[in-house]
Amino acid sequence: MKFRFLLLIAFFTSSVAFSQGNNYVQNYNKFDGLALTPPMGWNSWNKFACNVDEKLIKETADAMVSSGMKQAGYTYINIDDCWHGDRDSLGFIHPDSKRFPSGMKALADYVHSKGLKLGLYSDAGSQTCGGRPGSRGYEFQDALTYASWGIDYLKYDWCNTDGLKAEGAYKTITAALRKAGRPMVLSICEWGTDKPWVWGPSVGHLWRTSGDIFNCFDCIEDHGTWKSWGVMQILDKQDGLRQYAGPGHWNDPDMLEIGNGKLTAGEDRAHFAMWAMLAAPLIAGNDLRNMNQETVEVLTNKDIIAINQDVLGVQGFQYSKLDGFEVWFKPLNHGNWAVSFLNRAGETKKIDFNWQIEKVKDEVFKKELNANSILYKIKNAWTRKSVGTTKNGLKTEVPSHDVLTLILEK
Incomplete structure (x- = not known):
């Protein structure tokens, strides 16, 4: 009888321990049902770099609607690096109060009122590429914050990540987003260094396949310790990757340089057509408030967009x-x-x-x-x-x- 009693206690104790352990199992799988065709939108970095503020984002949302881009399928207004202010005493991130005086929740509400979605940028390291607070060690807090603001898309960069392994770091932010509960598209931006196309499909919705794009049709910009790549160089780097892409998981050859003044009209067409052939995300990187008709016609071409957005989801x-x-x-x-x-x-x-x-x-x-x-x-x-x-x-x-x-x- 004593033996059966001890056995019962042991079973109960192990069951509690096991159930407690289950409480801490993380969900490393991205939100399903998002980005079933390549995401379409706009990102601030290519044109504005760190010069972002509330006024720019509101005016860009307005322009996405008035230019016909929203009607053509563009959805996301994504704020890249340098929106960050400081963390408070509890570690929660706040936007730069001078650049975003109304706060991110109000800005998200404005973007949503236009029938669009708002995206933000962070980094797996201690600091972003622009030197702002990164998410390392604050992943779950940041995810909760973004969810409370109404964010729909997160671009997650890879600067200042000393000692981290990419797959594990991106699984952490995915688990944090799942725990926060608001479905968000996750853009993995680790530049293709750790072959994200192998492990990325279950973790994120798109992954960068190379370093940054450079506003040039066929050239390389050498920064010494790293390089930026022209449109054709980026195109060449997609070789051998098409088998990894499909609905909900896309190879990302970086954002578009169309309308930024360095490419000819023919080069703009070639850039757009080849990104469509690649089933790549179509994320514009120009000033939507000041586009000539030629740029608008390229970015809103319905047949080229239809090639990109084809539901079969096969990369060319x-x-x-x-x-x-x-x-x-x-x-x-x-x-x-x-x-x-x-x-x-x-x-x-x-x-x-x-x-x-x-x-x-x-x-x-x-x-x-x-x-x-x-x-x-x-x-x-x-x-x-x-x-x-x-x-x-x-x-x-x-x-x-x-x-x-x-x-x-x-």
């Missing part, structure tokens, strides 16, 4: 390349296809593409375009006009640093 692939001229294909829903003829060269290139002869196979996602058995109607995604069918070959030209993007429909 390079089919061929020769002397700076590349052909890319992207499988779309309902058996349709997108194709981009990208001219990276310094001179105009001629196209002579025979749909009947070319056999386009996507070996990763098991898709095949065979114009011998299926007749496709062809639409120019930039002019939005019909240009025949795949019964006849394509003969045309693409100017230097420009792109021709077509949609093939059954």
